[in-house]
Amino acid sequence: MKKVTFQFLCSSALLLPLAMTSCRQSKFLVATPKLDVDPLIAHIDSTIRPQDDFFQFANGKWFKQNPIPASEPSNGIFQIIEDTVNAQVLHICKLAATETNPEGSNKQKIGDFYFSGMDSITRNQKGTSDLKEYLNQIDNIKDKDEVFGESAFVNSVSNSTFFNFGVAQDDKNSSKYQVYITQGGLTMPDRNYYTDTDTKAEEIRNKFVCHVEKVFAIMGYDEKEAVSLASKLMELETDMARLSRKREDTRDPFANYNKMSVDSLKRLTPHINWNLYMKGIGLQQVDSVVVGQPEYLAGLDKLVNQMSLADLKSYMKFRFFEGLDTYLDDRTYDESFDFYNKTLRGVTEQRPRWKRVVSLVNGYLGDLIGQVYVDEYLPKGTKDKLIEIGNAIRNEFAERIKNLDWMSDVTKEKALAKLNAVMMKMCSPDKWKDLSALNIDRSSYVRNAMNANKWFNAYNIHKYGKPVDRTEWDMEPQTYNAYYNPSNNEIVIPGCNIIVPGFEKKMADDAILYAIIGGTIGHEITHGFDDQGCQYDAQGNLKNWWTKEDKTKFDEQTKKIVNQFDNYFVSDSLHINGSLTQGENIADLGGIIMAYEAFKKTPQFKQNEIIDGLNPSQRFFLGYAMEWMVNMRPEALMTQVKSNEHAPAKWRVLAPLSNMPEFYQTFGVKQGDKMWRSDKDRVKIW
Numbered sequence: 022m023k024k025v026t027f028q029f030l031c032s033s034a035l036l037l038p039l040a041m042t043s044c045r046q047s048k049f050l051v052a053t054p055k056l057d058v059d060p061l062i063a064h065i066d067s068t069i070r071p072q073d074d075f076f077q078f079a080n081g082k083w084f085k086q087n088p089i090p091a092s093e094p095s096n097g098i099f100q101i102i103e104d105t106v107n108a109q110v111l112h113i114c115k116l117a118a119t120e121t122n123p124e125g126s127n128k129q130k131i132g133d134f135y136f137s138g139m140d141s142i143t144r145n146q147k148g149t150s151d152l153k154e155y156l157n158q159i160d161n162i163k164d165k166d167e168v169f170g171e172s173a174f175v176n177s178v179s180n181s182t183f184f185n186f187g188v189a190q191d192d193k194n195s196s197k198y199q200v201y202i203t204q205g206g207l208t209m210p211d212r213n214y215y216t217d218t219d220t221k222a223e224e225i226r227n228k229f230v231c232h233v234e235k236v237f238a239i240m241g242y243d244e245k246e247a248v249s250l251a252s253k254l255m256e257l258e259t260d261m262a263r264l265s266r267k268r269e270d271t272r273d274p275f276a277n278y279n280k281m282s283v284d285s286l287k288r289l290t291p292h293i294n295w296n297l298y299m300k301g302i303g304l305q306q307v308d309s310v311v312v313g314q315p316e317y318l319a320g321l322d323k324l325v326n327q328m329s330l331a332d333l334k335s336y337m338k339f340r341f342f343e344g345l346d347t348y349l350d351d352r353t354y355d356e357s358f359d360f361y362n363k364t365l366r367g368v369t370e371q372r373p374r375w376k377r378v379v380s381l382v383n384g385y386l387g388d389l390i391g392q393v394y395v396d397e398y399l400p401k402g403t404k405d406k407l408i409e410i411g412n413a414i415r416n417e418f419a420e421r422i423k424n425l426d427w428m429s430d431v432t433k434e435k436a437l438a439k440l441n442a443v444m445m446k447m448c449s450p451d452k453w454k455d456l457s458a459l460n461i462d463r464s465s466y467v468r469n470a471m472n473a474n475k476w477f478n479a480y481n482i483h484k485y486g487k488p489v490d491r492t493e494w495d496m497e498p499q500t501y502n503a504y505y506n507p508s509n510n511e512i513v514i515p516g517c518n519i520i521v522p523g524f525e526k527k528m529a530d531d532a533i534l535y536a537i538i539g540g541t542i543g544h545e546i547t548h549g550f551d552d553q554g555c556q557y558d559a560q561g562n563l564k565n566w567w568t569k570e571d572k573t574k575f576d577e578q579t580k581k582i583v584n585q586f587d588n589y590f591v592s593d594s595l596h597i598n599g600s601l602t603q604g605e606n607i608a609d610l611g612g613i614i615m616a617y618e619a620f621k622k623t624p625q626f627k628q629n630e631i632i633d634g635l636n637p638s639q640r641f642f643l644g645y646a647m648e649w650m651v652n653m654r655p656e657a658l659m660t661q662v663k664s665n666e667h668a669p670a671k672w673r674v675l676a677p678l679s680n681m682p683e684f685y686q687t688f689g690v691k692q693g694d695k696m697w698r699s700d701k702d703r704v705k706i707w
């Protein structure tokens with residue numbers, strides 16, 4: 022199912038199994054010196070010492086000149102690139118909406134989906150009436166067995182309820198698809214929003230309950246009923262949160278892989294009717310499933326048994342409605358905006374309608390839009406340049422592995438075999454998804470969204486029992502992000518990563534390209550060797566290939582990076598979660614080191630070419646800081662730290678550079694400077 026995720030997080034929201042991690046980043050070809058304004062210079066805040074806070078030094082002036090717009094949770098490189106891509110996608114949507122296109126064609130779908138979103142008169146006239154029959158359907162449930170047949174429907178057209186369910190490659194046999202069931206069904210971003218005891222968390226919980234009351238009121242309940250339903254919903258979700266594993270505890274792929282027969286699943290959860298659920302979701306003849314967190318399902322089963330049918334129904338109604346609230350009338354959207362954007366991200370103004378619509382249409386029809394985007398908007402040669410840098414990074418990685426002082430030859434051989442097998446998907450897919458069976462028309466935005474959710478759900482479920490398709494992409498070429506998928510041992514780098522702000526009309530020099538694109542490619546490859554990825558072999562199977570001693574040494578190094586991040590505070594009382602973010606942090610460190618090594622082989626570095634007064638290494642590190650030029654509102658920062666496995670941008674610059682002697686040399690970092698770390702504290706993994 023397609024989910025619209027918070028931007029800037031660079032997290033690929035995959036369905037179920039653990040590890041697919043995504044990340045992000047940027048633009049292009051060989052050096053052309055002397056821009057009118059070199060962004061690297063233009064962004065520098067010279068009142069800050071680079072040795073103390075390189076992030077602020079490199080980006081501070083841009084932040085001062087570009088305050089966060091009222092409609093955004095943050096401002097920076099992601100917004101700049103998103104604006105560029107959005108304007109292009111808008112053009113594609115508008116053109117499709119004004120042309121006469123054959124019924125069922127890609128352009129008809131794009132144009133009509135966009136039109137239905139922009140048609141606020143129809144949307145406001147309809148209000149929430151398009152959902153009425155489905156809410157009635159939930160009301161008509163007669164017993165708790167039926168709850169799970171209906172829950173499958175809600176999952177397929179809107180939102181997960183009670184748990185996540187889907188099909189993905191089997192972690193232990195990547196050539197086979199498997200059914201996965203994991204903890205899920207919470208409305209706030211993470212379990213800790215329900216369990217944290219600080220006053221800020223309490224304040225958010227109070228606002229959440231008010232929000233739920235208002236949503237029930239919009240659904241047609243009177244005030245008293247809405248208050249009572251909201252309080253019961255909060256009770257249920259809090260119980261579910263308490264049963265859930267902490268996000269960092271879901272990182273261990275072995276501990277979150279519990280394969281069992283369907284009979285065992287039924288014994289574990291006697292009050293959940295799996296026959297009706299599977300039938301509802303479109304699955305037949307399933308013999309086994311992988312359960313992520315069995316104790317969660319067992320606890321959920323008890324909850325289901327204790328709760329009244331009426332309370333289960335109102336939870337499902339809320340989840341169904343909430344999953345579609347951005348496609349309804351303005352009144353409903355205003356309420357959704359108030360909690361999810363204002364409270365959780367500090368945003369005070371709504372984005373213009375076209376931006377919201379374009380991003381949602383692109384979220385669903387990205388494969389159709391991508392086909393036009395690649396032809397019309399990507400610079401020629403994008404794919405070749407990405408492949409060239411990708412190969413350079415892979416070669417560096419191989420050299421690094423061969424020279425590691427902590428790894429034995431036996432493990433090195435296996436690591437090199439895995440590295441060699443990494444599949445590099447660059448720019449755009451060779452084949453596009455076939456969405457011809459998806460119905461889209463101009464009559465109802467929310468029905469279009471439900472149809473699209475249903476299509477994506479069926480696409481996912483129908484993989485079961487079929488041969489694994491390793492050519493698939495989970496991002497579009499116009500997505501400014503990237504990912505590593507351990508089951509395929511592959512990296513996926515969409516074409517728009519080639520864009521570098523400030524270099525729209527000219528090529529950036531290799532220092533910037535290697536820092537940004539090289540850093541991203543290195544980051545993704547390193548995910549194959551982070552705390553999770555290192556547990557999968559070259560064929561993408563969860564299987565140990567390490568000697569015991571080497572794994573122990575690796576774990577010691579990763580403990581150091583966990584410790585490094587646990588000691589970064591984003592506010593007085595909130596520090597970064599080192600365990601949760603370790604995979605990303607290991608990948609950042611590996612990425613920037615490989616990128617620098619690869620850059621050292623370019624003519625620009627070897628000839629010590631000075632551009633705009635900056636030497637190659639200075640440009641490289643400033644380029645890297647520009648990759649993470651992101652200024653965030655405190656609310657958005659808090660939400661990210663509490664619910665995301667990526668550390669905030671600032672620390673993605675400060676932390677890896679604090680571990681790199683080459684950075685110390687380039688900017689003269691000495692003991693006593695804030696970015697200085699003693700030799701024994703510096704982390705070196707790959």
Ligand SMILES: [Zn+2]
Pocket residue numbers: 042043044045544548605608
């Ligand atoms: Zn990543």
